Amino acid sequence: MIHRVLAADLPRHVGRRVRLAGWLHRRRELKSVSFLVVRDRSGLAQVVLREPVPYPEETVLQVTGTVVANPQAPGGAELAAAPVPAGVPAPAAHPGAPGAARPPLAASEAADPLVEVLSEAVEPPPFDLYRPTVPAALPTVLDHAPAALRHPRLRAPFEIAAAGVAGFRAALDGLHFTEVCTPKLVGTATESGANVFGVDYFGRRAFLAQSPQFFKQALVGVFERVYEVGPVFRAEPHDTARHLAQYTSLDAELGFVRDHRDVMAVLREALAGMHAAAAERAGAALALLGVEVPEVPVEIPAVHFAEAQELIGRHTGEDVRGEPDLAPAHERWLGEWARREHGSEFLFVTGYPMAKRPFYTHPDPGRPEYSRSFDLLFRGLELVTGGQRLHRHGDYLAALAARGEDPQAYAGYLPAFAHGMPPHGGFAIGLERWTARLTGAANIRQTTLFPRDLHRLSP
Amino acid sequence: MIHRVLAADLPRHVGRRVRLAGWLHRRRELKSVSFLVVRDRSGLAQVVLREPVPYPEETVLQVTGTVVANPQAPGGAELAAAPVPAGVPAPAAHPGAPGAARPPLAASEAADPLVEVLSEAVEPPPFDLYRPTVPAALPTVLDHAPAALRHPRLRAPFEIAAAGVAGFRAALDGLHFTEVCTPKLVGTATESGANVFGVDYFGRRAFLAQSPQFFKQALVGVFERVYEVGPVFRAEPHDTARHLAQYTSLDAELGFVRDHRDVMAVLREALAGMHAAAAERAGAALALLGVEVPEVPVEIPAVHFAEAQELIGRHTGEDVRGEPDLAPAHERWLGEWARREHGSEFLFVTGYPMAKRPFYTHPDPGRPEYSRSFDLLFRGLELVTGGQRLHRHGDYLAALAARGEDPQAYAGYLPAFAHGMPPHGGFAIGLERWTARLTGAANIRQTTLFPRDLHRLSP
Known part of the structure; x- marks a missing residue:
């Protein structure tokens, strides 16, 4: 059985077959290659596929594949079974962005990393979670805190x-x-008298402790x-x-x-x-x-x-x-x-x-x-x-x-x-x-x- | 300056002058000797004095004196400046009780340990705190929890x-x-519906979180x-x-x-x-x-x-x-x-x-x-x-x-x-x-x- 590896630990597994699990932080489809960035609690990892992936961002995925060293990928390693076909331009890169420029790899017959959906995102997040800075004002953030x-x-x-x-x-x-x-439930509002919350306590009056x-x-x-x-x-x-x-x-x-x-x-x-x-x-x-x-x-x-x-x-x-x-x-x-x-x-x-x-x-x-x-x-x-x-x-x-x-x-x-x-x-x-x-x-x-x-x- | 030593550490200071601080857990006055047990967060320590002490139990004291080895004292050491005068009977001992039987010590001209009151107990505790088992029923304990x-x-x-x-x-x-x-303040009483406390939240209805x-x-x-x-x-x-x-x-x-x-x-x-x-x-x-x-x-x-x-x-x-x-x-x-x-x-x-x-x-x-x-x-x-x-x-x-x-x-x-x-x-x-x-x-x-x-x- 293949155990899960965290994104931050990927570089320690170059050449091995591992499983990543996390959220689809970002995807980019080019003509004949897809770049996925998977986010887990440790950070971001890049996955390269020859097939497009139809899932929206924030879909929960697990991806099984071989770790390939790539100095341009976040952390210096990515999941990729096959080289990028010749002629694919390297997209402009910022740290953590998918598609950071990659050196040519030797051709390989290996299959693409296997992508499995654990749970689909049925609504888009309130704003793009993959942007380096937060593209939303505080009320939006607070209203949609879980995402x-x-x-x-x-x-x-x-x-x-x-x-x-x-x-x-x-x-x-x-x-x-x-x-x-x-x-946290007290019988008297003693410490300052003001600014206490009242609680209905089994028909009696209680207060939430201010300290x-x-x-x-x-x-x-x-x-x-x-x-x-x-x-x-x-x-x-x-x-x-x-x-x-x-x-x-x-x-x-x-x-x-x-x-x-x-x-x-x-x-x-x-x-x-x-x-x-x-x-x-x-x-x-x-x-x-x-x-x-x-x-x-x-x-x-x-x-x-x-x-x-x-x-x-x-x-x-x-x-x-x-x-x-x-x-x-x-x-x-x-x-x-x-x-x-x-x-x-x-x-x-x-x-x-x-x-x-x-x-x-x-x-x-x-x-x-x-x-x-x-x-x-x-x-x-x-x-x-x-x-x-x-x-x-x-x-x-x-x-x-x-x-x-x-x-x-x-x-x-x-x-x-x-x-x-x-x-x-x-x-x-x-x-x-x-x-x-x-x-x-x-x-x-x-x-x-x-x-x-x-x-x-x-x- | 003499630093405070905890009761449990007393045996490591035999022969040295130290300061204990804690509560007067128990005292016993005999004809010409007083036994105090001082309680601090680490345990109990015995103090032996030739003078009676007039303070009630739970008075907060500090006691400065010389640590004397005594195998019968709690922990094997006590604060005592002078030997017990000849003829003083050793009171019946149970662990932690004052006056555990003590071997004779050489006569000394040293002064008694110095007892200073930090804070007096103005009311007796709801029951004797020094008894090995709790001599009170649960409602008494709960009503008087701080003591x-x-x-x-x-x-x-x-x-x-x-x-x-x-x-x-x-x-x-x-x-x-x-x-x-x-x-801990939530807007809806969702999880089980029943058994929630209601809170007056700025004129709105809120609830205390059940989990x-x-x-x-x-x-x-x-x-x-x-x-x-x-x-x-x-x-x-x-x-x-x-x-x-x-x-x-x-x-x-x-x-x-x-x-x-x-x-x-x-x-x-x-x-x-x-x-x-x-x-x-x-x-x-x-x-x-x-x-x-x-x-x-x-x-x-x-x-x-x-x-x-x-x-x-x-x-x-x-x-x-x-x-x-x-x-x-x-x-x-x-x-x-x-x-x-x-x-x-x-x-x-x-x-x-x-x-x-x-x-x-x-x-x-x-x-x-x-x-x-x-x-x-x-x-x-x-x-x-x-x-x-x-x-x-x-x-x-x-x-x-x-x-x-x-x-x-x-x-x-x-x-x-x-x-x-x-x-x-x-x-x-x-x-x-x-x-x-x-x-x-x-x-x-x-x-x-x-x-x-x-x-x-x-x-």
């Missing part, structure tokens, strides 16, 4: 994302974190160090290039920290793991997109929020002192500054004012209007939010009282802290946002397989 | 689960699967081989030991299969990966629970549904021919039979009648009333369902027509098959169920951190 994502350039970001998340886990596994699975924040904190009491990769839900009424109703959150939380800097050190390891895994496991996808994975500095530069405001004021002439947050333009400016001054694509901004941070944020004891929290900017955009949390039960009661909130609303959350919780902190990375920043995608929907937003609930 | 899960025996299943899911991913990564993240079935099939067209580890939601109105409203599904789907047997072969690899990782990464948790990880046979025995019915009939005297499914008692009987006849804890039952399988199931061409689907029984209980799916667009239209269903209800699903989809199949493993079968937990809630069911929506 559109087959385009190698549209698929590539998700190979990078899969590698990144594997690197995240590998880094935290190496630091003895425990992976956990927490509920695993409370669970991961409680689980620090059990495992000390936990992470979770899972969906989070935000009923964001914003129709922007950055907002999604569901995204994948890479959450981590760890106990026995001195302060937020221990959390930042773990985040640095997690990011370094993501970047290393992307380079190692998704090299072809990165190359296809022309993306270089930036180095994560051993020590990511950090600037205090107040200092950042001063820098911005000094360089831009805008007086932003007293503002409780950074405007997107100022984050971008800081990103440029970090690249210029520190040669880093990453910048920690620490000590955000307590006023804009959630009630569980740990204040800076020396300057209690500032927090022990941070954002990590990646190329001038917030990629991660994190920090040290309160850990004493009394501090929680005081923080809620100071904000005029009813502790009863946190009845499922507060008891964890009554039983002894170490100083702890954590962070959350948005996977789609990381992939978008890395690949230069302008819209978060380009790095989400089937985005959900204000308008989109299918496919 | 209760700290009990080493209650925490252990989740360490096994985390290891298992890592093994699942490692096995599929090795087979070149791509990890994907799919929407990533349709997405993972569509993504076979993109990546050929995909897996996802994520939550699935079932509005199960059943109040049983087996039903949850949310559980973690380990989903895989792969293209270019000959039939369901290729899917079963991949499932075998995934399970072997889970069992290997559990043994390798969660050895302490398995030992604590007294669990041995059963071997996954290289070839898991398989029996056709019709043959299984004959076996049951022949051995039990019950005539079950013509029944469209197996009763739980018959699954248990088959599990016993597989152990007896094949020495296997696992048994594939293949070819379930089409009547009881979803419309996307691929029929057995030779016996079209039977399917190319399977269940995998683990110790006589269904752990996995899977099979080959239909892959031709026309077959889907015919299957829906035969069941009297409107293809319009599947408008987000069917187009994927119009663009050429290879023969494919897949499976889904319930993580909590796997952990429960492995550890012998009688109730699925014992292997779910914060279960969600008909009655429970917190903590």
